[in-house]
Amino acid sequence: xxxxxxxxxxxxxxxxxxxxxxxxxxxxxxxxxxxxxxxxxxxxxxxxxxxxxxxxxxxxxxxxxxxxxxxxxxxxxxxxxxxxxxxxxxxxxxxxxxxxxxxxxxxxxxxxxxxxxxxxxxxxxxxxxxxxxxxxxxxxxxxxxxxxxxxxxxxxxxxxxxxxxxxxxxxxxxxxxxxxxxxxxxxxxxxxxxxxxxxxxxxxxxxxxxxxxxxxxxxxxxxxxxxxxxxxxxxxxxxxxxxxxxxxxxxxxxxxxxxxxxxxxxxxxxxxxxxxxxxxxxxxxxxxxxxxxxxxxxxxxxxxxxxxxxxxxxxxxxxxxxxxxxxxxxxxxxxxxxxxxxxxxxxxxxxxxxxxxxxxxxxxxxxxxxxxxxxxxxxxxxxxxxxxxxxxxxxxxxxxxxxxxxxxxxxxxxxxx
Amino acid sequence: xxxxxxxxxxxxxxxxxxxxxxxxxxxxxxxxxxxxxxxxxxxxxxxxxxxxxxxxxxxxxxxxxxxxxxxxxxxxxxxxxxxxxxxxxxxxxxxxxxxxxxxxxxxxxxxxxxxxxxxxxxxxxxxxxxxxxxxxxxxxxxxxxxxxxxxxxxxxxxxxxxxxxxxxxxxxxxxxxxxxxxxxxxxxxxxxxxxxxxxxxxxxxxxxxxxxxxxxxxxxxxxxxxxxxxxxxxxxxxxxxxxxxxxxxxxxxxxxxxxxxxxxxxxxxxxxxxxxxxxxxxxxxxxxxxxxxxxxxxxxx
Numbered sequence: 001x002x003x004x005x006x007x008x009x010x011x012x013x014x015x016x017x018x019x020x021x022x023x024x025x026x027x028x029x030x031x032x033x034x035x036x037x038x039x040x041x042x043x044x045x046x047x048x049x050x051x052x053x054x055x056x057x058x059x060x061x062x063x064x065x066x067x068x069x070x071x072x073x074x075x076x077x078x079x080x081x082x083x084x085x086x087x088x089x090x091x092x093x094x095x096x097x098x099x100x101x102x103x104x105x106x107x108x109x110x111x112x113x114x115x116x117x118x119x120x121x122x123x124x125x126x127x128x129x130x131x132x133x134x135x136x137x138x139x140x141x142x143x144x145x146x147x148x149x150x151x152x153x154x155x156x157x158x159x160x161x162x163x164x165x166x167x168x169x170x171x172x173x174x175x176x177x178x179x180x181x182x183x184x185x186x187x188x189x190x191x192x193x194x195x196x197x198x199x200x201x202x203x204x205x206x207x208x209x210x211x212x213x214x215x216x217x218x219x220x221x222x223x224x225x226x227x228x229x230x231x232x233x234x235x236x237x238x239x240x241x242x243x244x245x246x247x248x249x250x251x252x253x254x255x256x257x258x259x260x261x262x263x264x265x266x267x268x269x270x271x272x273x274x275x276x277x278x279x280x281x282x283x284x285x286x287x288x289x290x291x292x293x294x295x296x297x298x299x300x301x302x303x304x305x306x307x308x309x310x311x312x313x314x315x316x317x318x319x320x321x322x323x324x325x326x327x328x329x330x331x332x333x334x335x336x337x338x339x340x341x342x343x344x345x346x347x348x349x350x351x352x353x354x355x356x357x358x359x360x361x362x363x364x365x366x367x368x369x370x371x372x373x374x375x376x377x378x379x380x381x382x383x384x385x386x387x388x389x390x391x392x393x394x395x396x397x398x399x400x401x402x403x404x405x406x407x408x409x410x411x412x413x414x415x416x417x
Numbered sequence: 418x419x420x421x422x423x424x425x426x427x428x429x430x431x432x433x434x435x436x437x438x439x440x441x442x443x444x445x446x447x448x449x450x451x452x453x454x455x456x457x458x459x460x461x462x463x464x465x466x467x468x469x470x471x472x473x474x475x476x477x478x479x480x481x482x483x484x485x486x487x488x489x490x491x492x493x494x495x496x497x498x499x500x501x502x503x504x505x506x507x508x509x510x511x512x513x514x515x516x517x518x519x520x521x522x523x524x525x526x527x528x529x530x531x532x533x534x535x536x537x538x539x540x541x542x543x544x545x546x547x548x549x550x551x552x553x554x555x556x557x558x559x560x561x562x563x564x565x566x567x568x569x570x571x572x573x574x575x576x577x578x579x580x581x582x583x584x585x586x587x588x589x590x591x592x593x594x595x596x597x598x599x600x601x602x603x604x605x606x607x608x609x610x611x612x613x614x615x616x617x618x619x620x621x622x623x624x625x626x627x628x629x630x631x632x633x634x635x636x637x638x639x640x641x642x643x644x645x646x647x648x649x650x651x652x653x654x655x656x657x658x659x660x661x662x663x664x665x666x667x668x669x670x671x672x673x674x675x676x677x678x679x680x681x682x683x684x685x686x687x688x689x690x691x692x693x694x695x696x697x698x699x700x701x702x703x704x705x706x707x708x709x710x711x712x713x714x715x716x717x718x
Contacts, residue, residue, distance in 0.1 A: 069684060072472040094687070098473035184579075184667060241558045241576030243668040244584070253559075277560065384471070384686045391670075400581070400669050416469075416487060 026057040026322045028312065029074075029081035031067045034270055036343035040334070048328050055321045068383070075100045075315060082318040083326065086131060088122040088309050089375050090382020095313065101130040102314040107323050108132055111330045118373045119347040122309040132326050133311035134335075135344040136373070137265045138363045139191050141290040144282060147176050147260040155290050159302070161199075161228065164293040168237045171260050178237040180259035182250035183397070186390035187378055191263045192232070193393040194377040195292040195306050196225035202299030203372035206380065210414075217410035226396045226403025228295060233397040243398060248275050255281030263292070265307060266345065266363055289362050304372040308379070309347075339364075381414075388413040459700065466693035476690065484694035493670035494695070497678040500585055504653035504674070507589050508596075513645055516597045517638075520604035521630070534605065538598040545595075545658030552591045553578070553663050578664050581671040588663060588672050595659075596652070600645050607641035608634070643714050650710070654703055675699050 028045075032038060038061070045057040060081070062070065067085070074080050075095065086092050095101050105128050112120045112129065119133035148155055151174035153167045171178040182188045197205055201221035209217045239245065239259050248271065254262040255276030262268060273281025294302045312329075314322060335348035339355045345364050346352070352364035367373070378386030392409050395401035401409075466484050468476035488494050519537060523530040540548065555562040558574035567574040577587045611634055619629050635642075657676035660666060666673040666681050673681065675695065683692020 065685070072687065076473070091687075094471050094473050100473065184665060186667070240574065241579040243581075244576060244579035244664065249559075382471075382687070384688055387681075387686050394667075395669055398668070 024055045024319050024321045026055065026083070026319065026325055027081045028057065028059045028083040028085075029067065029071075030059060030061060030085040030312075031064045032061075032085065033064075034267065034343055036270075036341045037338065040338055040341060040343050044329055044334055045325075048325055052321070052324075055325075057321075057325050080315050080317065082315055082322040083312040084315065086123075086311055086313045087376065087379040088131075088133075088311065089379035090384075090386065091379070092123070092130065092313060093125055094382060096125040096130055100316055101125075102316050102318055103128050103130065104132075104314050104323060104326075105129040108326065111327050114332075114349055115330070116347045116349065116367070118370065119309050119311070122375060123311050123313070131311045131313035132330060133309055133347045134330070135308075135310045135338075136347050136367055137267075137307040137310075137345060138305045138366050138370075139195065139263060139265050139307045140292065140363065140366070141261045141263050142254065142268055142359075143261045143288045143290055144254070144257055144259075145286045145288050147171070147257065148288070150174060151176055151260070153260075155288050158290055158293060161293045161295045165232065165235065168232070168235050172235065172237065177239045177259040178235075178261060180239045180245075180250045180253045180262050181242050182245045182247035183238070183242045183394050184244045184249075185247045186387075186394050187376075188247055188250065188264070189393040189397055190376070190378055190390045191306070192229050192397070193225055193389065194374065195263075196228050196295065197221060197377070198304055198306050198372075198374045199292065199295040199300040200224050200228070200298040202301075203304065203374075205299075206374065206377070210381075215411070217414055218404075218407045222407040222410065223403045226392075226406045229393065229396050230399065230403060233399065238397075243394070251275045252277065257282060261290070266360060269342075269357075269359060284357070284359065287359060289359055291366065301371050303366075303369055304374070305366055305370040306374040306376070307367075309373070309375055310344075382417070384417050385410060385413045462693040462696045462700075464693075465690050466697050468690045469688075470690045471687045472689045480690070484690045485698070487691055488694050488698065491682065493673055493682065494675075494678055496670055497673040497675045500588075500672065501653055501656070501674050503585065503589065504592060504656060505650050507593060508649040508653055509646065512593045512597050513600055513642070513649065515593070516600035516645075517604050517642075519597070520601045520608060521634075523601070524605045524608040534602070537601055540595045541599040541602075543595070546662050548591060548595055549659030549662030552587070552659070556587050579668060581668045584664055584668060585672045588660060591659060591663065592653075592656070596649070600649070603641055603645050604638065607638045611637045640715075647707075647710055647715065650706060651703060654699065654706070675702075 030041075032041075038059075041059050045059055048057050049055060071084065075084075076098075080100075092101075105124075108129055111132065115133065116136060119136050120129070123129060123131040123133050143155060145155075148171075151171045153170050158164050158167050168178040181192075201208070201219075205219075205221050208214065209219060209222065214220070239250075239253055242250075245253070250262065251264075251268055251271035252275030253259050254264075254268065255272035256278065269284070269287070272287075273279070275281075291302060292306070294300065312326060314326070330348065332348055332351060335346035335351035336354040338344055338346045339351050339353075339360075342355075342357050342360060345355070345360060345367065352361070352368060355361045355364055374380070376386075377389050380386070381389065388410055392401060392406035396403055396406045465476055467479055467481060469478040469480045469484070470476035519533075523534045523537070543551075554560075556577045558564050558567070558576040558579075563577060564574050578584045615633050615637075616629055619633055624632070653674075655676055656674045657680065660672060660674055660677045661680070664672040666677050670678075670681075676699065679692050679695040679699070683689065683695055
């Protein structure tokens, strides 16, 4: 009697405990605020969990700045996520150097062979893959077609920097604010500086500066980029009070049709309506895309692009299930779903054909035809030098700093690193 | 004062028999908490400040005092120190006198005075971040209160927070608005302890309201005023919470305080050594101020 009771009890305990032993939790930390992306990711996790009993994949969200501030501590604690969102670049390299990332070159070679080589290379450190990209973006001018028509500016005629300055002057003369920028957060202004560096210095500009060639960041390329930015800013093209405008506010200004152009990433399309005063924003048909103009005498091509490359990094203690999930996640069908719902522009080859949105389609074709893709400078160079680039971009545009002093400040930050 | 004298006059006071038990039981937990959460982190920060370290792995690039050099070379740090000085000046010259004046008006035990006390105290209860966001909207030249006022006057909108010369004035306005209620409450409490019979006696002797305030109320409020100055100086040195939502330290680092400078130039740039150096400097400033002030002004309180 007693023995049976004990046996039954033991069996119950075992029955409860058994799945607990087999359970593998895979946590993924991210900062993505796009609702379509979140929905898709939760669905992928649910699909995977259903197909793999005993494995529980879970996406966890942290706000952007909180994520960046907490991650170093989290990765060095026992509470580290198995996979986490990354912009590649300098921070990723620092994480790898500290031995916090897993080498997944062999595990994911198959998956990556089916992806954009630029994006895959962004997630390699010294030829070793430490993560998998899922999205790529292009920063470009979004313009308000109605305001362009009102000032009789033809977007197709804007090819060079001088054409662009001419358009700015024309808009200004028509009483329209030519450009909106959320310079209160600084990084939106860095898009101008970064693109100018790419257009002037070409694909080797950044590598040369990092290698300390021709004075490093004090080289003619960086000084020239500052001069061009200042030349633009001298036309007073930005919305009033731009130095304190936040990124979200700036998207609203564009959505309200109060400024003609916004140099921004693809997420602007999702942000301009909710942040506008009317809540409706611009109709997609009224928005056009214009690539950043070429600079006369510059080494960069019109087809060179600048924008983000995002992916998931694998932390050192990630279980095998985490890597297996990454393969599952990178499937063609999910990439196509991301493309079709407009969540983001996927890096899986051929998935861009599923994009329905004409503006995103344009960005995807630019990226597919890209001759050189530059990651955001503030990500590529890491936070220490990157934030200095953001600071000086605003200071140069506002005439608070000379282009030479700005270039010297970047170099100084690079040397202090 | 009398207790101090008593302690001195009583020669070699011995600890009561159960005194050691109290020490043995109560001291270790307090000492442990203090060591783990106060002393150790401070020592660690001091140690990090000698390294070039991004927070990953162990600090291993020893650079001596270079971080301190970088801090002093940075023009934004000088600006942050000046800003902290401005906050202290405004606290002492505007906020505390204002708080005292309002306290005199609302210290009476009548209904309307109690209501006004509550109203003036409310901003202090509000979370700093919330206050920052509210005022960011108030100062906004497109849709905020500033925009409405400018439109009402038929003027071009003013973007206070976008001006490097005026943005910090905006921060100062918010500081005075937010904290004067707290000091008002301190003074109201102090005023209730002022001996009424002294005031009556002075009135009978023919002293006017100003004379009564100057020679009776103010001296009796002395300890409270000295305490409030101490609070407001230490509080301004630690000012951080609403600078972030209000201005983010900008434009061009013109509205940073020392702590927001530490955050924007140390933490967000992953320069842990640099940030630690700023922390150590701030700590030294606070400690020196606290010791000197207590020695000079609060000896008797």
